[in-house]
Amino acid sequence: MAVSISQLALEHHRVAFGIAETQPRISWRFAGNAQNWEQSSYDIELLRSSESPHRDGTFSYSQASGDSRYVPWPGAPLKSAERARVRARAHGKRGQPSTPWSDWVAVETGLLTAEDWDGAAPIAADRETEVGGPKRPLYFRKDFLAGKDVESARLYITALGLYEAEINGHRVGDAVLAPGWQSFNFRHVYDTYDVTGLVKAGGNAIGVVVGEGWFAGRLAFSDSRNFWGDTLGVQSLLTVTYKNGTTRKIATDESWRANTGPVTSSEIYDGETYDSRLEAGIEGWSSDAFDDTDWLAVKTLSPLKGKLVPADGPPVRRLEERKPERIFKSASGKTLIDFGQNMVGWLRLNKVKGPSGTNITLHHAEVLDNGELALRPLRSAKAADTLILHGNGSQTWEPHFTFHGFRFAQMDGWPEDTPLTSDSVTGIVVHSDLEQTGWFECSHALLNQFHSNVRWSMKGNFLSISTDCPQRDERLGWTGDAHAFGPTANFLYDTAGFWRGWHRDMYSEMQRNGSMRVPFFVPTVPPDSNDSPAAVWGDVSVGGPWDLFRAYGDVGMLKEQYPQSRGWIDKGVPRQAEGGLWDRSGPQFGDWLDPKAPPEDAGAATTAKYLVADAYLVRMTEVLADMARAVGDPAGADKYAAQHDDLRAKFQGAWMTGNDGQMANRTQTAYALALAFGLYTNATQRTAAAATLRDIVAGNDYLVGTGFAGTPALGPALRDAANATDDFYRMLLQTRVPSWLYQVVQNGTTTWERWDSLLPDGHVNPGSMTSFNHYAFGAVADWVHATVGGLAPAEPGWKVVAVEPVPGGGITSADTRFVSGYGEVRVKWNENVVDGSGGGRRQRFDLQVWVPPNTRARVRLPRSGKVREVGSGFYEFHEEGAS
Ligand SMILES: *[C@@H]1O[C@H](CO)[C@@H](O)[C@H](O)[C@H]1NC(C)=O
Ligand SMILES: *[C@@H]1O[C@H](CO)[C@@H](O)[C@H](O)[C@H]1NC(C)=O
Ligand SMILES: *[C@@H]1O[C@H](CO)[C@@H](O)[C@H](O)[C@H]1NC(C)=O
Ligand SMILES: *[C@@H]1O[C@H](CO)[C@@H](O)[C@H](O)[C@H]1NC(C)=O
Ligand SMILES: *[C@@H]1O[C@H](CO)[C@@H](O)[C@H](O)[C@H]1NC(C)=O
Ligand SMILES: *[C@@H]1O[C@H](CO)[C@@H](O)[C@H](O)[C@H]1NC(C)=O
Ligand SMILES: *[C@@H]1O[C@H](CO)[C@@H](O)[C@H](O)[C@H]1NC(C)=O
Ligand SMILES: *[C@@H]1O[C@H](CO)[C@@H](O)[C@H](O)[C@H]1NC(C)=O
Numbered sequence: 001m002a003v004s005i006s007q008l009a010l011e012h013h014r015v016a017f018g019i020a021e022t023q024p025r026i027s028w029r030f031a032g033n034a035q036n037w038e039q040s041s042y043d044i045e046l047l048r049s050s051e052s053p054h055r056d057g058t059f060s061y062s063q064a065s066g067d068s069r070y071v072p073w074p075g076a077p078l079k080s081a082e083r084a085r086v087r088a089r090a091h092g093k094r095g096q097p098s099t100p101w102s103d104w105v106a107v108e109t110g111l112l113t114a115e116d117w118d119g120a121a122p123i124a125a126d127r128e129t130e131v132g133g134p135k136r137p138l139y140f141r142k143d144f145l146a147g148k149d150v151e152s153a154r155l156y157i158t159a160l161g162l163y164e165a166e167i168n169g170h171r172v173g174d175a176v177l178a179p180g181w182q183s184f185n186f187r188h189v190y191d192t193y194d195v196t197g198l199v200k201a202g203g204n205a206i207g208v209v210v211g212e213g214w215f216a217g218r219l220a221f222s223d224s225r226n227f228w229g230d231t232l233g234v235q236s237l238l239t240v241t242y243k244n245g246t247t248r249k250i251a252t253d254e255s256w257r258a259n260t261g262p263v264t265s266s267e268i269y270d271g272e273t274y275d276s277r278l279e280a281g282i283e284g285w286s287s288d289a290f291d292d293t294d295w296l297a298v299k300t301l302s303p304l305k306g307k308l309v310p311a312d313g314p315p316v317r318r319l320e321e322r323k324p325e326r327i328f329k330s331a332s333g334k335t336l337i338d339f340g341q342n343m344v345g346w347l348r349l350n351k352v353k354g355p356s357g358t359n360i361t362l363h364h365a366e367v368l369d370n371g372e373l374a375l376r377p378l379r380s381a382k383a384a385d386t387l388i389l390h391g392n393g394s395q396t397w398e399p400h401f402t403f404h405g406f407r408f409a410q411m412d413g414w415p416e417d418t419p420l421t422s423d424s425v426t427g428i429v430v431h432s433d434l435e436q437t438g439w440f441e442c443s444h445a446l447l448n449q450f451h452s453n454v455r456w457s458m459k460g461n462f463l464s465i466s467t468d469c470p471q472r473d474e475r476l477g478w479t480g481d482a483h484a485f486g487p488t489a490n491f492l493y494d495t496a497g498f499w500r501g502w503h504r505d506m507y508s509e510m511q512r513n514g515s516m517r518v519p520f521f522v523p524t525v526p527p528d529s530n531d532s533p534a535a536v537w538g539d540v541s542v543g544g545p546w547d548l549f550r551a552y553g554d555v556g557m558l559k560e561q562y563p564q565s566r567g568w569i570d571k572g573v574p575r576q577a578e579g580g581l582w583d584r585s586g587p588q589f590g591d592w593l594d595p596k597a598p599p600e601d602a603g604a605a606t607t608a609k610y611l612v613a614d615a616y617l618v619r620m621t622e623v624l625a626d627m628a629r630a631v632g633d634p635a636g637a638d639k640y641a642a643q644h645d646d647l648r649a650k651f652q653g654a655w656m657t658g659n660d661g662q663m664a665n666r667t668q669t670a671y672a673l674a675l676a677f678g679l680y681t682n683a684t685q686r687t688a689a690a691a692t693l694r695d696i697v698a699g700n701d702y703l704v705g706t707g708f709a710g711t712p713a714l715g716p717a718l719r720d721a722a723n724a725t726d727d728f729y730r731m732l733l734q735t736r737v738p739s740w741l742y743q744v745v746q747n748g749t750t751t752w753e754r755w756d757s758l759l760p761d762g763h764v765n766p767g768s769m770t771s772f773n774h775y776a777f778g779a780v781a782d783w784v785h786a787t788v789g790g791l792a793p794a795e796p797g798w799k800v801v802a803v804e805p806v807p808g809g810g811i812t813s814a815d816t817r818f819v820s821g822y823g824e825v826r827v828k829w830n831e832n833v834v835d836g837s838g839g840g841r842r843q844r845f846d847l848q849v850w851v852p853p854n855t856r857a858r859v860r861l862p863r864s865g866k867v868r869e870v871g872s873g874f875y876e877f878h879e880e881g882a883s
Contacts, residue, residue: 004099009026009028010025011497013864014314015314016105017107017192017194019110020112020309022077023077023078026044028102030872035873035874036871038092042063042089048082068090069821072736078109079109080110081109083108086102086105103267105323118470120251121252121301122300122301123140124138125298131226131230136264137161138209140298141292142252142257149244149591150240152240154239155206156192157193157208158308159215159234160215162212163209164176164178165206172193175191175587176429178446182306183466183508187508188304188710190309190310194240203288206238210233211232212232212266212807213404214268219269221473227507228527238250253300254300259292259502263400269402270383270384272399273388276395277356313500314433314434314435316432323427325338327422334413336368336410336411340749342406343427344460347385347427351394352418353395353415359413364408365378366408367409373408377771383471398428403769405772407749411425431460431462431463434462437491438817440815441814441816442811443811443813444811446745455749456504458485458775461481461773466482468481469774471771477502479520482544483544486544492552496552500560506518507564509523511567515530517538518531535582536589539616543620545558545565549627563625581614591609591669592709593708593753593755594607595706599853605707606665607667611664614647614654615673616677618644622641649681662688662689663689666692669713671689672695675690675713711779715783715787719783735808740777742755743758753774754769785818790805790827790829790847791803791816798825800858801858805827805847813830814828822853824852826849827848830846832844843880846878847861849877861879
């Protein structure tokens with residue numbers, strides 16, 4: 001009977017380094033198989049220099065509490081750039097063991113106030129900026145002396161653009177595309193690095209390369225750029241602390257120098273050009289021996305508009321490498337490379353050697369059409385990287401301030417002196433470095449591949465913010481996609497910090513002019529645009545926080561987000577009349593990408609747009625009432641519950657025709673939303689509607705008939721309201737178009753924007769909006785985890801787990817794991833044919849369940865429907881007979 005603490009975390013940081021919270025809440029996860037183990041109290045020890053009541057420097061604190069998540073920081077607030085260490089142990093109920101002390105976990109704050117930046121100003125090169133075109137990346141540098149006995153050194157840094165920093169010729173940290181993308185007029189992320197090992201006694205130098213990035217680059221559909229600024233710059237503070245307690249600070253100021261260098265252009269959509277012949281001129285530029293007398297002076301800029309804050313989520317990193325699966329010649333003689341996986345990142349060229357001036361250009365594409373790269377879906381994005389060789393021996397190179405969504409690449413200009421082999425090019429996979437928390441596998445190979453595609457689309461589109469797509473001239477933080485996919489995302493990876501920052505930006509955008517309207521994408525571009533509000537999309541301001549609460553159980557974060565949810569429902573949604581349904585005048589996306597919508601009119605759905613909008617409004621108002629209850633606002637709970645009842649009656653009046661519960665549109669989406677969102681109050685009508693939905697689905701040969709709005713509701717409606725889980729299994733495992741597995745049998749390795757992004761004849765859909773890497777339709781994975789896998793939260797934060805597998809579709813086994821805030825929970829089941837006692841063959845259902853300490857599970861057995869409540873530990877269940 002073992003129990004221990006496997007991880008201790010602060011707030012929602014993966015690594016609590018350079019954080020903004022001065023009293024970060026503390027959470028721990030458990031490991032071990034202890035049965036029915038429940039925490040009764042905990043001890044926390046803090047080790048900090050500024051506060052140490054004990055001789056050994058520790059501060060200890062004990063609390064009788066079952067809480068193991070988000071417990072209050074027990075000491076005085078941390079000061080700016082203060083470091084402390086924390087550990088915890090937990091005690092069980094009477095007769096149950098205690099955990100050993102957890103490992104010590106370090107926490108360190110960043111720079112908490114503007115004064116802490118010690119005069120560091122944003123600086124730019126003293127030169128004309130390329131306002132109307134791509135900006136040439138700039139190299140900034142500064143020499144400095146350091147004394148002996150360095151105790152620690154920290155670099156605090158951000159850019160007006162994207163940066164990569166070096167100290168004494170060594171790259172600082174391993175983040176890429178930093179500081180990521182925020183609503184820069186409100187929030188500008190800076191990063192903190194431990195550079196103790198890079199600073200040496202004597203002469204030193206710091207160098208920073210800055211590219212235009214999202215801040216100053218070309219962005220969104222037209223040829224527009226400079227949304228937050230037209231000048232590249234950097235702001236940083238290097239703090240060196242000596243063993244004798246004194247510090248030396250090197251801040252960006254007018255003593256720095258700047259220059260251009262071998263990165264001659266680098267743009268998010270269009271790619272990078274790197275001229276290695278220019279390396280000679282800057283060799284050693286980030287080391288102290290370098291002579292920068294012919295470099296440009298720099299000038300200081302006015303302070304950044306957005307508040308300088310640390311990131312809430314993890315940085316973007318290079319996380320995987322992939323070798324080419326095939327290098328071949330296309331019909332037209334081009335050299336093509338297939339990486340076997342649609343991915344996001346870039347290519348590294350390894351040890352290439354050729355004459356000086358050799359131009360190697362890589363074009364990237366997700367699919368081939370007629371055997372050549374399909375570049376049309378990229379629209380105006382060039383997605384091309386160029387390396388010009390210096391001719392001085394072999395070189396290895398990868399781009400810096402761009403990324404591409406691709407499975408295939410075309411290689412032009414590879415030099416003849418170097419054989420092109422599968423070792424010559426490496427695919428670098430790049431995304432936000434989220435902790436993976438969810439796994440799913442079952443006996444159905446195509447469904448497993450689909451699940452892998454869902455994960456790859458999440459990886460590819462969770463790059464600093466969640467984007468609709470990663471490849472064309474768009475890549476925006478579309479709110480509707482995020483709303484549909486939230487629950488799936490929160491299962492596959494720990495997204496709490498990632499979304500927290502995004503919701504902060506959303507709330508800032510909503511308050512821009514007091515309208516409380518949620519923009520179509522966050523960050524909104526142009527930053528001063530006045531989007532008109534749209535249902536489903538804007539509803540992420542309610543659905544997003546609620547999905548986070550279900551996944552992570554953090555009431556504190558919910559309280560932080562509750563005002564944005566209220567703002568949207570109280571004010572942002574334009575109504576027909578006060579407290580009424582959606583105003584009918586503005587545009588709506590509705591059931592976007594309904595499979596029957598024509599290629600050029602994705603919003604032309606079979607379900608009325610305002611039916612969809614109103615259904616979501618009713619549901620979001622109900623969610624808001626639940627949220628009010630959870631954050632301890634009973635008056636709000638009563639208010640929104642009453643509004644919900646009223647709106648539901650209005651919905652029935654507007655969209656249910658006659659008194660038999662028929663919906664205005666006889667579509668999968670109309671019925672799925674009405675059933676999944678609890679819009680029926682008459683049981684007879686509800687039963688009739690469930691039968692109608694089943695008829696519609698059967699009449700459509702079990703093919704998908706839903707778009708963005710209806711897709712996440714369809715599975716739950718068939719399972720919970722219609723008692724027709726088998727019908728949904730038939731849809732889920734369908735391989736004809738439109739269906740989820742159609743994409744898999746068409747060799748898709750990510751989920752697509754359109755049900756038929758690749759047509760059955762193997763050609764690319766003619767629509768101008770055709771991505772092969774859109775995560776929204778992957779939202780069905782949430783149903784797969786809960787229904788095939790049998791794993792879902794029964795109470796917010798997985799404090800109680802619902803284990804309710806509903807086998808079907810001929811699937812004979814599944815193994816589903818989730819690392820919750822309490823520890824790993826796992827459900828594994830098998831259907832076996834065994835010898836019965838009378839000599840006959842019988843079917844047997846075997847279920848294994850692992851429940852982490854300090855939680856409980858409600859297990860529902862699929863055949864008998866029997867429900868068992870269990871505490872932590874490992875359990876096995878068996879049932880005989882057909883399901
Ligand atoms: C502390 O150490 C630094 C670096 O060795 C040195 O430059 C400085 O003079 C020292 N200060 C004191 C007060 O000893
Ligand atoms: C190539 O090497 C030569 C000799 O070492 C050197 O003079 C020249 O600057 C180098 N050129 C580049 C582009 O590195
Ligand atoms: C390299 O070649 C590509 C075509 O393959 C061309 O578009 C580009 O302008 C060239 N770049 C340079 C710097 O010569
Ligand atoms: C505020 O934003 C809304 C919607 O974006 C817009 O219609 C309205 O004109 C704006 N009001 C002001 C005062 O800017
Ligand atoms: C859906 O129902 C609305 C309201 O009755 C109707 O106006 C609309 O034409 C219907 N849509 C379709 C595609 O039939
Ligand atoms: C429920 O709907 C049925 C069928 O339309 C109707 O006959 C019945 O009167 C309704 N019940 C209530 C309580 O309204
Ligand atoms: C659900 O359907 C199954 C058969 O598919 C049936 O045995 C069961 O009674 C139904 N449950 C309810 C609540 O209608
Ligand atoms: C899928 O891959 C198989 C095996 O490589 C190939 O035969 C088939 O043509 C591909 N289908 C499409 C639509 O590309």
